[in-house]
Amino acid sequence: MMPNISVKINGTVTSVREGVTILDACKTAGVEIPTLCYHPDLSLAGNCRMCLVEVEGWRTLAIACVTPVTPNMVVLTHSKKVRHARRTVLKLLLASHNVNCPECERNKNCELQELAEIHNITSNEYQTSPKPESIEEVSPGIMRDNSRCIMCTRCVRTCEELQSVAVIKPVGRSSSVTISTFMDRSLNDVPCTQCGQCIVRCPTGALFETSEIRPVWEAIENPDKFVVFQTAPAVRVGLAEALGLPIDRSTGQMVAAIRGLGVDRVLDTDFTADLTIIEEGHELISRLKGALVDNDKSVALPMMTSCSPGWIKFIEHKYPELLSNVSTCKSPQQMFGALAKTYLAGKEGIDPANIVSVSIMPCTAKKFEKERPEMRDSGYKDVDYVLTTRELARMIDEAGIDFEKIAEEKFDRWMGDSTGAGVIFGATGGVMEAALRTAYEIITGHEIPFDGLNVEPVRGMEGIKEAAITMPERMATGFEFLAGVTLKVAVAHGLANAKILMDKVQSGEADYHFIEIMACPGGCLGGGGQPIPTSPEIRQKRTESIYAEDAALHFRKSHANPEVQLLYAEFLKEPLGHKSHELLHTHYIKRD
């Protein structure tokens, strides 16, 4: 550990650890330094020149975010020199930025706009040539408009460092430099996973989701359409934040607000999360039986989860030889879509052709997933539209709904019941925990031996988590083959961590039975469709909300979900049965 040293910041001597950056030292001293290219999740770039400070004895200004403090360093953070430089940097950025704030997705939530306001930039003598015009590029989940890009490279670093996808890079040089792809291809034609992590780290509106607000309003306003909304687990811990309120869970208000939009049925993706657990749990047991009892070499282990569409696209591009390890279960969103136009249509007595199925997701890759040609098992497009948490917030704002005052309401029936196990799908480790709660009970006949059902080893923000659970000697009938077996599991979030695990699986170094992967850091609660900004602290708070919601629910195990039980009794008959295979399972393709 480095020793503490004294530095003088704006005349006040502060004690900080040697080697911390000037930016961190200033934070300690309670002095705020404006930043743009800096992001707590990413490596340091030092390219925007916003955080310039004056250091005594230096010919040039210092970049606070990358420069380490040295003993007795004297720092000035708002001298005339610094103020001039910062204002100049802002004016230069604004002069080449497509300032169309009212039309911009990030209006009022833009770091450049905020800094321009704070620094009182009301005129710009460097506007010596016209501003660039919009150049939009569309993919199913992500849109880019490079005319709003300020070249901070946060997206580039996100794509490479957090996701090990690295499909975007600076291309060209000087003022014609742009963030682009290999040969300037569309994001559709490169191995982009559509995870949208770039969007939640963009300081401006250069990256945003491909919006589907308009067709959703049109469906709601069309009296012939029966509009069904499903809401993903992580949306209920992000929506308040997206509406400018403190981070908290807001399930009841969310349901009420969506109903207030004029939606016919407000249902819960948690319901199909529970259903996923039943199907996937049985799939795991069947794979284990195949491998351990029948010695079937064609059974691929470890089995890997399939809920995260960014992860699925990633493995399809990068590890196609491992696709047989991926669970055949559709994601909860797609299971919901397939059931909405079959099971629910029957229950409600509605012609499925008139059902418009909309999902609210913390995710941009879900927009891609719903377009996959195999996602039409109901005979229709299973999910018609996907809105991000942010898009839902915009609709609630537009409808004039006062989210703070609205009274809580409950989900509609048939596909509205949820359990705590479904809720924790929103956090990294949640699918694993939910699966363990159910699978353990099926195979042993007893509840999983963790205090309060909380499987702590798979919780938390560690990039890769491992756990091992040894089965008791006495098993439920039919599962004796698992007696005494130690079940090894692993959980990874963020595709860079997924890559580490996959390399281990590929080299035979890993002997896990079951792996959960979520494309986004923190799991879905940190998804590319969630409120902006994001940071480790913000994701921690959302995680706490998720687990609080789990703890508050009456049912905590997926197999206890009454509506899921009814679904099996009346419609599916049995897990992995004929109907399940038809509607709830899928296959994957190798992508270049």
Add this chain to the structure above:
Amino acid sequence: MSEKKILTATEQPDTGSALKKSLGMTSADVVFEVRESEIRGRGGAGFPTGIKWNLAGAASGSNKMVICNADEGEPGTFKDRYLIENYSLKLLEGMTIAGYAIGSSYGIIYLRAEYPYLIPVIEKARENLIRENLLGENILGTDFNFDIEIRPGAGAYVCGEETSLIESLEGKRGVPRNKPPFPVNSGYLFRPTIVNNVETFTAVPHIILNGAEWYQGLGIGNCTGTKLFSISGDIENPGVYELPMGSPISELLEASGSKDVQAVQVGGASGATITADELDRSLSFEDLPPGGSVIVFNSSRNMMDVLENFLEFFVHESCGQCTTCREGNVRLLDAVHLIRNGEISSMEELEPFFQLAEVMKISSKCGLGQTSPNCFIDIVTRFIDLPDEKEGE
């Protein structure tokens, strides 16, 4: 004539004699000799070479690297090309001595993309040295090994900046790194690395053979050693000239035969532009930093053309990484256009652009953006006659 030919002398010391002498010294003594000579980097920035070597020698880390910056890209500079063409044996010997001094066994020459015809020249010198056991394994029967590889650049001006050069060598986009860490501690592939100019390395054998005191005595005043200048423009005898460091610019002009002088650009596009009244100023790190390029403009030249040309060059060559350089050069060039079309007609209106130039100098990430505004400031203040205030106000 005030030329002082050492590096470019017709009679050169025997190849390998300086290396042989070095290998008889401790590596610390070699570094000491170079440090005492007070030679400063000949690429233009002028960092003391001995201090750089000392830091790299003392740095912890294995596989230390010796890199020769032969990415001679400053407009009007061709002295490194001249040295490589004619004195490559001395260059390689200097690099080898540097390897011995800092404890490195591998050198790379980062060669300007436009100099492919120099590759065989260097390769031939390398083969000769290997044949004479002055390069390769167990050099001159010692346990010191050293070899040199040539790596062509890809044509980016910014790669003359040492950290961009290193990024480019690593196969990445040529953009400057944040410092610290400095290359002496973490350079090529995170190894301790020295990056020196062709001319610096070429001077090293002479320093070792003749001693630090001799080298110091070559300069004028506080300056040490000689310096090569590539002089071009409106003169009779353009070419490479070697003069004592610290010589007045008038002596260089005299040597190269210039008569009609309106302006002299010293140190390349990013250097200083002076008027005919300032020719007694000295070519030294203290006055006019002498990167190597000197361009003379006679009275027939429109200095606005010159300025526009320089700024177009910087707008083209900025790597685009940091805001002030990427956007700043564009705005300075815009200002030149506004002056030319009459939209800006007073110094008062130019004030924001001078401010911008000052901000660029202290806010840009590397030497490119820190020095590119020099031409704007120098030429507009010295050669463009604008009233202080806008007419009619």
